[in-house]
Amino acid sequence: MDATRANTTVRTTCAYCGVGCGVLATPRADGSVDIAGDPEHPANFGRLCSKGSALGETLGLDGRLLHPRVGGRRVSWDAATELVAERFAHAIAEHGPNSVALYVSGQLLTEDYFVANKLMKGFIGSANIDTNSRLCMASAVAGHRRAFGADIVPGTYEDFEQADLVVLVGSNLAWCHPVLHQRLMAARDRIGTRLVVIDPRRTATAVDADLHLAIEPGSDVALFNGLFAYMSEVGAVDTGFVAAHTCGLEQALAEASGHVADVARLTGLDPSDVQAFFELFARTEKVVTAFSQGVNQSVSGTDKVNSIINCHLISGRIGKPGMGPFSVTGQPNAMGGREVGGLATQLAAHMDLEAAADRERLGRFWQTRSVADRPGLKAVDLFEAVRDGRIKALWIMATNPVASMPDADLVREALKACPFVVVSDILPDTDTAKCADVLLPAAGWGEKDGTVTNSERLISRQRAFLDLPGEARPDWWIITQIARRMGFTAAFPYSKPADIFAEHAALSSFENDGGRAFDIGGLAALDAAGYHELAPARWPFRRDASAQTRFGGDGRFFTPDGRARFVATPVAGPAREPRYPMVLNTGRVRDHWHTMTRTGRSPRLSRHIAEPFVEIHPLDAAQAGIGPADLVRVESPLGQIVVRALVAATQRQGTVFVPMHWNGQTASDARVDSLVIADTDPVSGQPALKSGRVRIARFPARWYGFAVTRSSPRTQDCDYWALARARAGYCAELAGLADPASWRDLFASLLGFTLAEDDVHALHDVQSGHHRLAAFSGDRLLGALFVAREPVAASRSFLAAALTERFETPQDRLALLAGRPRGDVPDTGALVCSCFEIGTNQIEALVRAGGAKSVDDVGAKLKAGTNCGSCRAEIRRIIHARSLENAN
Structure with missing residues (x-):
């Protein structure tokens, strides 16, 4: 790290949802980064959620893509950008501009988004650029x-x-x-x-x-x-x-x-x-x-x-x-993408792709005659066009569609069939990156510089506080280099994000007499210093400095006659599929984000919910013969996944809920979007990712396991697995359809090396099917495996923490195989409050002792629920349950 950055606090914006919280980031000389909420930011006034407060834990370079790769081989930036430009230009020359496409992301900064749209819609001349924001808003x-x-x-x-x-x-x-x-x-x-x-x-x-x-x-x-x-x-x-x-x-x-x-x-x-x-x-x-x-x-x-x-x-x-x-938008810059025309059906600055006057105006501003003259392919249609060969070259930026798109296996097939696939990302091993011909190392959060716009139209600066690692580069730089190599040098003169923002702001007010809602012309004259210091600003921010906090209160709208439109909305009948009687509902969990490529790196965030699950109403579970913590096959007409049962009366009968986050690197088979049919809204083209039709059945596991390992476990010998980061290694939930020939050999396979006899402590109860093994190197635990015929009853928090402990005596090592701490050592239990790492057992003990009768009481004693507050409902549930127990 550049010594000048150490201990210098930088104001930036959170990398996660559309709330757009301000963050204070302070890099330290040892490579760590302290994260705090910005008390002056008008979105959050100093508060951060569990994900935001853990951002510092996600910034390591472990597994990062640091150099351009072609066919898996490291190459120079010159070679990579020349190849991308050449292949795109060749496809355009042979098959026309609509034979190429970009699929981008609400996690790009506005400046990145602007340059990508300018290249595709203004100079390549195709609107085949869509975004994962198509999936959310x-x-x-x-x-x-x-x-x-x-x-x-x-x-x-x-x-x-x-x-x-x-x-x-x-x-x-x-x-x-x-x-x-x-x-x-x-x-x-x-x-x-x-x-x-x-x-x-x-x-x-x-x-x-x-x-x-x-x-x-x-x-x-x-x-x-x-x-x-x-x-x-x-x-x-x-x-x-x-x-x-x-x-x-x-x-x-x-x-x-x-x-x-x-x-x-x-x-x-x-x-x-x-x-x-x-x-x-x-x-x-x-x-x-x-x-x-x-x-x-x-x-x-x-x-x-x-x-x-x-x-x-x-x-x-x-x-x-x-x-x-x-x-309320889901991504940090979904709104910023809308400002620059990020969807295939839009032009930049709220101009209409299907209006000739707007296309002509944009062409004059950009000095081009190649502005796209018809809408491009929306996300679902785009990947269908990739699969059937209409798209010859595809560039994917900052998103993971093989995990997040509906009918996700079809997306993977499409990418494998595409003649040329480019992926810009920070990781080389995502489900999508594995399909790429060219991998381009992009800058990550903390390394890039630009703006984002939150759900309330508030533009905030995202500022760099870390050096660019290896040869990673900002997305706007990568796009600019390729645009220049395609012959568009004069139109892409940018040397810094401030140059792009100035053009973006100027375009928003160009020939805009109030007919276009988006106008930030008042920011167009910012110089580099002004851009660097830009405070959060809500649009519109016009050149005349006229203020407008809200739209519509004055009765003025942006239709041709200035009137708002009532829209007739017919009621559609529910979809029925007798073979798949249950409704699948997909969504998010509290402490994870999208496909976990960032939050999955944080041990703290992985402790709350560490495994993919299906939430089932008790009556539905009983009918299917599924018990608490069983493994469950969830099957749709497209395929099946295997996830853990969470039997809960909070789930509506006849429906199941499965979170969207787990991918091919974190679980054996839990990409829930691979089950979702790619049906779309006929007006917006947004896929119906929230629901589908499924059936459920118990996964007939012969054995269940839980393991902790110092290095990433090798799970190829398990029929089911799910991984989560721990402080000093990994936790793994495991299962198999048949017993292995040797539990010791399975354990050695998980660890990835041969075990010496003296390094392993084991307890075997063959009759009950319980097996417990632990391997040590000196006084350090290398890994432990617990196996049972039923879901393993062991303290996950205790065993994960054991990777950081010293085991100096044989008695200490054997005690570990109990799977829970000694009576004099408290077990915090399942994590409830991620912000302060407070577990279920701690809260229950406080309530039982009469030390807390409300969520605020718990907060006063344990701090739980006093930061982001997202655990307050869970704390309330614990208090209610324990209060009933005490009353009885």
């Missing part, structure tokens, strides 16, 4: 454009704190956007905000709700159509606003039914709950309706968005403090 974009004429989020985070009612739809805010959730909870304590959660699962967010509507999956349109009609019937209409500033009300109402009994039947809800929700919404003026992936990731996602917006338009509750529809 394309339906929100389409809904906004249909209703408002532009992709605008009308409100800000402050509205959550000013509302009297917040409705969360398809959003587990407590786990997926914890800092924003805690802002909401603080406001609730202060002003009594009511909370309604609409979600098939009883999530950590639903636990905090005044009313939880556990709707039938996919029935959101029926619910909001009913609310829309109900508001019209009871007179909860802002007639002045509707008459002056909207159109299409009658047509939209004709599609809606407000009969409570009908809505209850379509949604699977109790009629009294439907009535209570309708009455609460209708009589409350200050309402925010926030929605996320549970709305967007659907074959009717755009209609779901518009059904929500309709309810706000009819009541005039939009663009004013404490009221409005609010799309």
